[in-house]
Amino acid sequence: xxLDNQQILYLQIYEKIKHDIIENKYAEHxxxxxxxxLAKKLEVNNITIVKAYDILEKDRYVYKxxxxxxxxxxxxxxxxxxxxxxxxxxxxxxxxxxxxEINFANSNPNGNYFPITKFKDCINYVIDRDQEKIFAxxxxxxxxxxxxxxxxxxxxxxxxxxxxxxxxISGAQQGIDLITKSxxxxxxxxxxxxxxxxxxxTSFKRGGxxxxxxxxxxxxxxxxxxxxxxxxxxxxxxxxxxxxxNPTGISYSKKKKLKLLELAKKHDFYxxxxxxSSDLYYKDKPFSLKSMDIDERVIYxxxxxxxxxxxxxxxxLIAPKEKLKYISFTKYHxxxxxxxxxxxxxxxxxxxxxxETHTKKLRSIYKKKFEISYNxxxxxxxxxxxAVPQGGLYFWVKVDKVTSEAxxxxxxxxxxxxxxxxxxxxxxxxxxxxxxCFADVEIDDIKKGLKILKESIExxxxx
Amino acid sequence: xxLDNQQILYLQIYEKIKHDIIENKYAEHxxxxxxxxLAKKLEVNNITIVKAYDILEKDRYVYKxxxxxxxxxxxxxxxxxxxxxxxxxxxxxxxxxxxxEINFANSNPNGNYFPITKFKDCINYVIDRDQEKIFAxxxxxxxxxxxxxxxxxxxxxxxxxxxxxxxxISGAQQGIDLITKSxxxxxxxxxxxxxxxxxxxTSFKRGGxxxxxxxxxxxxxxxxxxxxxxxxxxxxxxxxxxxxxNPTGISYSKKKKLKLLELAKKHDFYxxxxxxSSDLYYKDKPFSLKSMDIDERVIYxxxxxxxxxxxxxxxxLIAPKEKLKYISFTKYHxxxxxxxxxxxxxxxxxxxxxxETHTKKLRSIYKKKFEISYNxxxxxxxxxxxAVPQGGLYFWVKVDKVTSEAxxxxxxxxxxxxxxxxxxxxxxxxxxxxxxCFADVEIDDIKKGLKILKESIExxxxx
Numbered sequence: 001x002x003l004d005n006q007q008i009l010y011l012q013i014y015e016k017i018k019h020d021i022i023e024n025k026y027a028e029h030x031x032x033x034x035x036x037x038l039a040k041k042l043e044v045n046n047i048t049i050v051k052a053y054d055i056l057e058k059d060r061y062v063y064k065x066x067x068x069x070x071x072x073x074x075x076x077x078x079x080x081x082x083x084x085x086x087x088x089x090x091x092x093x094x095x096x097x098x099x100x101e102i103n104f105a106n107s108n109p110n111g112n113y114f115p116i117t118k119f120k121d122c123i124n125y126v127i128d129r130d131q132e133k134i135f136a137x138x139x140x141x142x143x144x145x146x147x148x149x150x151x152x153x154x155x156x157x158x159x160x161x162x163x164x165x166x167x168x169i170s171g172a173q174q175g176i177d178l179i180t181k182s183x184x185x186x187x188x189x190x191x192x193x194x195x196x197x198x199x200x201x202t203s204f205k206r207g208g209x210x211x212x213x214x215x216x217x218x219x220x221x222x223x224x225x226x227x228x229x230x231x232x233x234x235x236x237x238x239x240x241x242x243x244x245x246n247p248t249g250i251s252y253s254k255k256k257k258l259k260l261l262e263l264a265k266k267h268d269f270y271x272x273x274x275x276x277s278s279d280l281y282y283k284d285k286p287f288s289l290k291s292m293d294i295d296e297r298v299i300y301x302x303x304x305x306x307x308x309x310x311x312x313x314x315x316x317l318i319a320p321k322e323k324l325k326y327i328s329f330t331k332y333h334x335x336x337x338x339x340x341x342x343x344x345x346x347x348x349x350x351x352x353x354x355x356e357t358h359t360k361k362l363r364s365i366y367k368k369k370f371e372i373s374y375n376x377x378x379x380x381x382x383x384x385x386x387a388v389p390q391g392g393l394y395f396w397v398k399v400d401k402v403t404s405e406a407x408x409x410x411x412x413x414x415x416x417x418x419x420x421x422x423x424x425x426x427x428x429x430x431x432x433x434x435x436x437c438f439a440d441v442e443i444d445d446i447k448k449g450l451k452i453l454k455e456s457i458e459x460x461x462x463x
Numbered sequence: 464x465x466l467d468n469q470q471i472l473y474l475q476i477y478e479k480i481k482h483d484i485i486e487n488k489y490a491e492h493x494x495x496x497x498x499x500x501l502a503k504k505l506e507v508n509n510i511t512i513v514k515a516y517d518i519l520e521k522d523r524y525v526y527k528x529x530x531x532x533x534x535x536x537x538x539x540x541x542x543x544x545x546x547x548x549x550x551x552x553x554x555x556x557x558x559x560x561x562x563x564e565i566n567f568a569n570s571n572p573n574g575n576y577f578p579i580t581k582f583k584d585c586i587n588y589v590i591d592r593d594q595e596k597i598f599a600x601x602x603x604x605x606x607x608x609x610x611x612x613x614x615x616x617x618x619x620x621x622x623x624x625x626x627x628x629x630x631x632i633s634g635a636q637q638g639i640d641l642i643t644k645s646x647x648x649x650x651x652x653x654x655x656x657x658x659x660x661x662x663x664x665t666s667f668k669r670g671g672x673x674x675x676x677x678x679x680x681x682x683x684x685x686x687x688x689x690x691x692x693x694x695x696x697x698x699x700x701x702x703x704x705x706x707x708x709n710p711t712g713i714s715y716s717k718k719k720k721l722k723l724l725e726l727a728k729k730h731d732f733y734x735x736x737x738x739x740s741s742d743l744y745y746k747d748k749p750f751s752l753k754s755m756d757i758d759e760r761v762i763y764x765x766x767x768x769x770x771x772x773x774x775x776x777x778x779x780l781i782a783p784k785e786k787l788k789y790i791s792f793t794k795y796h797x798x799x800x801x802x803x804x805x806x807x808x809x810x811x812x813x814x815x816x817x818x819e820t821h822t823k824k825l826r827s828i829y830k831k832k833f834e835i836s837y838n839x840x841x842x843x844x845x846x847x848x849x850a851v852p853q854g855g856l857y858f859w860v861k862v863d864k865v866t867s868e869a870x871x872x873x874x875x876x877x878x879x880x881x882x883x884x885x886x887x888x889x890x891x892x893x894x895x896x897x898x899x900c901f902a903d904v905e906i907d908d909i910k911k912g913l914k915i916l917k918e919s920i921e922x923x924x925x926x
Contacts, residue, residue: 029526029528060648060649063492065492071492108599108600111594111595111596111598111599112595114595114598114599116590116594116595116598119598120587120590123586123590124583124587127579127583127586131574131579132574132575132577132579133574134774135574135577135579135582135772135773135774135775136571136574136577136772136773136774137571137773137774138774170633170798170802171798171799173796173797173798173799174797174798177796177797177798181669185523186523186649187523199796202796203796206644206796309598309599310598310599310600310799311597311598311599311600311601311800311802311803311804312598312802312804313798313799313800313801313802333636333640333662333665333666333669334636334637334640334797335633335634335636335637335640335776335798336634336636336773336776337774337776338776339633339774339775339776339802339805340774341774341775341804341805342802342804342805
């Protein structure tokens with residue numbers, strides 16, 4: 001500890017210990033040295049240590065036990081300032097999604113694809129049909145008509161679900177929030193893929209979970225690493241995206257899906273399957289983990305943001321009965337219910353032919369965009385694809401010897417938006433990966449944009 | 464400890480310790496007796512204590528520190544089974560709100576008062592005006608047009624707020640959830656009124672707060688009790704409803720409002736002001752605490768559920784800038800944003816004359832209902848009013864020598880719904896108080912319903 005500059009001593013000591021706590025150099029509930037011992041060691045007054053410990057306690061890095069000493073607090077439970085700052089940073093990137101003239105960062109469908117007129121008709125139809133019911137509190141679990149039609153649609157996907165097992169949610173992010181609040185307890189271990197969706201990681205972390213990451217391979221999680229963790233540690237939940245994964249675009253092989261279910265049963269953990277893209281297949285409709293879930297180990301979250309319209313904030317989740325009970329209860333204590341207007345209008349839309357027409361159209365648009373992008377990306381020097389996606393909206397690419405941030409900034413200068421891969425990594429390492437998404441970029445702009453990306457890479461190499 | 468019945472010993476010990484933990488007979492992080500000592504004291508094998516401690520740990524009532532011993536866990540952080548069960552009970556009462564032919568339990572406005580046609584026009588207008596923008600992600604903070612018009616309206620109520628200080632929320636319950644997740648830390652002390660809104664208490668508790676209740680008098684919290692608590696304990700937040708309080712109907716005196724602000728400044732805590740009823744005044748428009756908040760000590764939550772239509776799930780909150788930053792961030796990680804369709808349609812409605820017409824109409828309806836109810840209630844023997852409300856939707860009444868539950872069940876037999884007061888009490892004591900709400904009861908039914916209530920009380924007295 002360097003104590004010889006002008007800064008007040010106790011603040012220096014506070015900063016040093018705080019830094020070490022954040023860097024995990026202490027264990028939870030570890031005892032700090034006694035005031036006398038530390039004062040002696042650092043050759044300062046006792047009162048200096050008392051002051052340092054006081055602000056550590058005030059900021060909740062430590063707690064005191066009368067007559068016993070000072071102990072390290074559980075940091076996961078503590079929303080400390082530093083963590084908030086990191087999170088704010090992620091948020092900033094989220095906001096950046098709207099910048100750049102050609103935007104490969106934004107993963108929301110282009111507004112031109114929204115079936116606005118048809119949906120407006122649905123709204124008017126259900127207002128006339130349901131009158132005041134549409135503006136009264138809805139069942140916290142969700143409008144029964146919508147749960148019924150969803151249950152019917154799910155049969156085609158080989159998911160057998162009672163409408164009573166379905167919880168309507170205001171988008172996938174709310175599903176993750178509800179699961180965190182109702183099922184994940186302080187100190188629970190949650191496994192995530194690396195890379196994964198930052199919104200989920202943030203939510204689990206803030207809920208007090210310990211996050212453990214497992215590297216993702218071309219056909220799913222690295223099971224060797226996973227098994228090794230499972231042999232050593234009690235895991236509560238595993239969060240994944242089985243089809244057209246965000247950000248990598250990969251899908252799990254059937255073998256890995258079955259193996260995961262087997263492991264969940266054997267090691268008594270539950271799998272949170274986040275599905276926002278499986279409707280967007282280029283060739284064959286993929287199956288979800290949920291459709292193979294005979295032992296009820298999967299909590300399935302479905303979002304309509306990618307396949308329909310994100311601003312509606314609509315999705316659903318299916319969970320084993322004894323878990324759904326808590327989730328529905330938490331939904332009530334979170335926002336009572338998802339607006340009836342939106343649920344009922346969407347129910348009407350789902351019941352009509354429009355749904356099939358709309359999803360077919362979106363699939364053909366994205367498939368075309370994918371093919372054009374893929375053919376251009378293959379030809380960019382120094383650029384490596386993680387995998388060739390079979391559906392969805394993303395390419396996960398790496399540029400050797402260039403950091404994600406350098407490429408991100410270079411492209412942004414040229415008005416092309418991409419997302420640096422560090423956003424999807426638990427430890428935010430900048431290792432050259434970036435996510436390209438063609439949801440909001442039209443074909444001409446894909447061509448223009450990837451040309452600019454190519455130029456950006458060349459410029460970085462010629463520096 | 465009674466160890467002489469047939470139950471397996473270690474389960475008995477487990478149950479006894481668990482019971483004592485729940486009853487707060489241990490302090491947080493208190494060390495339990497060593498295995499050897501407890502075994503000796505209870506005259507059982509060491510292995511019996513080991514087993515008991517093991518399931519206590521599994522259920523997270525305690526944690527072990529290697530080489531040191533077994534310690535009591537922080538119970539607020541733990542969502543233990545018992546607590547969940549109590550909460551489910553509250554939830555059940557919430558659901559009961561829809562039962563009974565004459566329903567004084569339900570606090571939602573009657574659907575007949577909803578301005579459906581006008582609002583339908585607003586929806587169609589904004590879809591045509593904003594097109595795809597209305598179905599894309601909205602700003603997490605809320606649609607700027609809506610924040611602008613709200614800020615303008617607030618000037619009339621003497622609340623000065625920059626639109627940037629306003630966060631749109633999906634109803635008051637979400638406001639409470641967001642505040643809990645972003646501002647309330649594990650172990651923070653939160654003061655509530657007794658009685659208070661159970662949805663808020665549940666949310667704070669689940670967020671890890673310690674709840675301290677202060678009795679409510681006819682003009683607001685008992686300041687003597689409050690000051691006594693403040694002199695002994697660091698308080699983080701105080702949650703209250705200043706005008707037409709739920710369930711008591713009381714309003715804070717101006718003097719108490721000013722005193723609370725002074726105390727907040729002096730003792731460095733923040734006040735969460737939950738306002739769902741202040742538009743429903745019978746005579747004079749009341750002022751909020753926020754309108755007097757020169758030191759920025761108030762987080763103001765406004766719900767449109769009572770004054771407009773609850774199923775829209777719409778409200779807003781105002782908080783000091785450095786707090787709002789975290790709240791907006793949490794909103795993003797909770798459900799991204801409140802649906803644009805609803806925000807934009809409501810903005811259009813708020814900008815028109817319809818708002819003034821609608822609120823005036825509601826006020827006159829409720830005033831009339833209040834007067835009729837009040838005159839009938841006064842004449843019911845054994846029934847005592849807590850206060851005479853000057854606005855809002857509630858009467859808080861007590862029947863001497865009869866429990867809330869007995870009256871609740873008796874009235875329910877006769878198809879009249881009321882809410883037992885225990886729902887609003889922290890310790891769920893059944894002391895004869897009940898809440899009567901006339902939001903969803905028409906005048907003829909008020910007369911019929913209160914006659915039945917009178918008969919119910921008489922029957923209970925003649926038992």
